[in-house]
Amino acid sequence: MELQVNGIKHTVSAWSETSLLYVLRDELDLTGSKYGCGEGQCGACTVLMDGKAVRSCRVPLSATQGKQITTIEGLEKEGQLHPVQEALLNVDVFQCGYCAPGMIMSAVALLETNPQPSEEEIVAHMNGNVCRCGTYPRIVRAIKEASNA
C-alpha cells in the first residue's frame, strides 16, 4: 500500500487494517508520534490527515489512501519551527515531553481552522489530549501566544 507522509510517498508492506500509528513508527521509523493508549483516548498519536487532527492509533492504513499525512517530523521546515512549536518552547511548557508531539499536532490543526481561538475553544479542542504531567495551563498559554504570532 501507499502512504503519503510529510510530502513523501512511501510503499509500505503492512496489512490494510493495521493502524497508521504502527506503520509510521515501526515501518517508517517516524517515532515522533507516540503510543499512549492505542484506543483514541489520549491523543499522544495525533497526526494530521488532510490538515485535520486524527488519532493515528485508530486510523487503519486503508483509510489513509489518497490522503496527505503530516506528522511532527514534517512541521519543522528547513530548521524553522512551526509557530506552535516556537511558542511551546518559549513558554517552556513540557516536563517529560511524551505528550508533546500529539499536543502540537492537535494545536496546529486548531489554528488551521480557527487562527484566533478563545480560551474555551482551545480547551474544548484540546480536551482529547492527555498530559499526565499536568502542564495544561501552560499549553493553553502557548497556543494563545502562537495564535497572536
Next chain:
Amino acid sequence: MKKETDTDIKSNQEQSQPSPDNGNQFSSSRRRFFKLLGGGIAVTFVLQDAFAFLADPENTAVLQQASPKEVGAWIHIGENDVITVYTGKVEVGQNIRTSLAQVVAEELHVPMASITMVMGDTDLTPYDAGTFGSRSTPSMGPQLRKAAATAQAMLLDMAAEQWKVNISALRVADGKVINTKNNKSLSFGQISKGKQLLKEISDNTSLTPTEKWRVAGTSVPKVNGRDLITGRHKFVSDLKQPGMLYGKVLRAPAFGASLATVDLSAAKAMPGVVVVQEDDFIGVAAPDAPTAAKAIEAIEVSWNKTQQPSRSNIFDYLKQHATDGRGGRGSAEKGSIAQGMAAADKKLAATYKVDYIAHAPMEPRAAVAQWENGKLTVWTGTQRPFGVQDDLASKFNLPKEKVRVIMPDTGSAYGGKHSGEAAVEAARLAKAAQKPVKLTWTREEEFTWAYFRPAGVIEVSSGVKNDGILTSWEFHNYNSGPSGIRTPYEVPNQQIQYHPVESPLYQGSYRGLASTANIFVLESQMDDLASLVNMDPLEFRLKNLQEPRLKAVFEAAAKGFGWGKTKPAPNHGYGIGGGTEKAGFTATCAEIAVDPGTGDVKIVRITTAFECGAIINPEHLDNQILGAIVQGLGGALFEAVDFENGKILNPHFAQYRVPRFKDTPAIEIITLNRKDLPSAGAGEAPIVGIAPAIRNAIADATGVRLKTLPLVPDGLKANLGAP
C-alpha cells in the same frame, strides 16, 4: 606528553591517594579511567567510586572498600573544553537534567551550553540508589556544586603555577581563567591539556553564595526542550536495534491466577516467532508487533484462579490483615491518649478510606534488551537503573559488570517506575531469541501489572479544648504507608501507628508517597475540629502550629486567595489544607461550586503556596507545582482503581479518568524563595494540600464532610439526597 602525564600522576597521588600501599593500582586505575573519559581533569565525590566503577579485577582492595552510597557522580573537564557531568540520577520530566547542569555551570563559571549531562547509564555513571523521594536536588545538587568548586580550585592552582602568579591575581569567567595582571587567559581545556588529574571532592571549597547566583536561581530553559517538541528525542519505546524483534508477554486474567494448561504449538508454528516458557512466564518475540500479538492470541491456555479481594471489600480486608503498628515505621508516641482525651472539651473520631490509584505515566513501561558476547544491555525507563541492573544480574546469574542498564529521558514516572519488569521480560525474550527484543507494555498492561499507590484505611480520634487547643491525637494508618503520618501540629498527647498489610494488588511508591493519604486525613480532621469549636479553619491551624515554614505557606496561600476577605457565593465553598513532605512546605486554598440539581462539583480556583528553600529554576519549579496540583485533582476527585476478585476492571483511559484540560481550574502558584535555606526537591510535596483543600471546600459549601478518596467520582448527588 607521556612524560608530563606521569609527573602529574605522581604529584596528584600525594594529594589524593586512597591509601599508601596501593599506589600502583591507583595509577593504573586512573589511566583506565581517563582512557574511558578522555584526558583532562575529573572530580569525583568519592575516589573509590571511580575504581569500583572500573570494576578493575586487579584492584580488589578498592572494590571492596567501595560501598554503594546514596549519591555518586563525577565531573570531567576535557581538553576540548567540554564539561561532562556523570550522574546515576535520571530525567523523568522533573527537569533535573537542566537544574543539575545549572548548579555546575554556576560554580564553574561556564555557559550552560558547555555542559553535557550523562545520566543513568550503569556503564558510564557511578552507582546511584535511584531518583525518588525528591532527593536529587537536596543531595545531588550540593555535592555537584562542591565537585564543581573543587574542579575550579584545581584549575586556578594550575593556572597560577603556569603563569607563576598568585591565585588572587586570577579570576574565572566563561570557562576561562583570566590573569588580571595582563589580561591573558587560558580556557579550562587548555589548562587541563595533557593531564590526567583525578581528585576527590573537597569539603573545604567555598561555594557561590545564593545571593550571588547568576545561572542557578534563574529560569534556564529545559536543556533538551527542542528535541521534545520536534519529536526527535528517542524514548525507550522509540529505540531500534538492527535485527530487533518485538516481544509480547502472556498475562494472567487476574491477580493470583496460575497456569493450568497451555498449548504453545500454534504460536510456535508461526514463521519467525520465538516462544519462551519458563514456569509461569510465557512470552513471544516476533519480527513485528502485530505478529507478536497474533502469536500470543494463538496460545491456548487455561488458568487456575484463586479467591481474591475486590474493591467492594478491600477496606475490610486491609483491617483484617493488618499487623500491629507499634514500633513500625513512622510510628510515634507522646504523652497519654487517655489523659489527652480526658482534658478535651470536644472529641471527634472518624474513619477514612483511600482507594488504590494508578500513576498512568504517558509512556508505558518499555525496554529494549540485547545480548552480545555474554553481556546484557537493556535500555529501559526506570527510576532505579542500578536497581534494575541488580535485578537483571541476579535473574540471569551474571556478574554486575556484565549487565548494562541505560535510561534515556523517559515519559514520566511520578514514583511509579522504581521497578524493571519490562527490562527483565525483554531480556528473557532476547536471550531465547538470540536477537535484540523490544517490549512495550500496552496501556492495559500498565494499568494492571504496574504497581499502584496503596489503598488504605485511616482511623483518627482527637480531642480539643473549647479555645481551639488540641489535646489528643490518635492516628492509625492501615496499609497506605508511613510517609507524612506525623502531625505537624503541636499536640501534647499522641499515638501514631502505621500498620503494614500484605496488599492484594501490587503497590508501591507514588508522588508524595503515602502523604497524599495521611495529610488528606490529617487536614480533613483539622477542619472538622475547627468547625466543632467554631473557629476559622486557618486560625485554628495557626493556633496549633509552631513550624514557621508551614505557617508561612499557610499565610501566603490565604493572602493570595483572599481568605477571610469574602464570603463564598451560594453553593460555593472555600477550603484550605497543607502540610510538609520531603523538606517542602505547601498550603492550598480551593474554591469549589456544587450544582444543587445534579450534585456535580466543579473546582473554581486553586491557590497553592510552596516553599522548598532556595529556588534553582523558578519557571521549572512553577511547572512542577502545577503538575502536582493537576495530578492532585485527579486523586482528589475521581481516580480509583476498580477491581473484582483480583481482576482490574478499568484498565483504560476511557474508564480510569485522569485530569484533562477541562478539569483544570484557574490556578495561582505562589513560591516563597528562601535563599537562606538549602534547596529541596519540588516534584512531590505540592500535591498534598490539594485533596484536603477541595474536601474542606465541599464541606464549607454543603456541610457534607466526605471521608473517602476519591471524593466525588460520581458527584455529590447521593450525599445531598441523604436526609
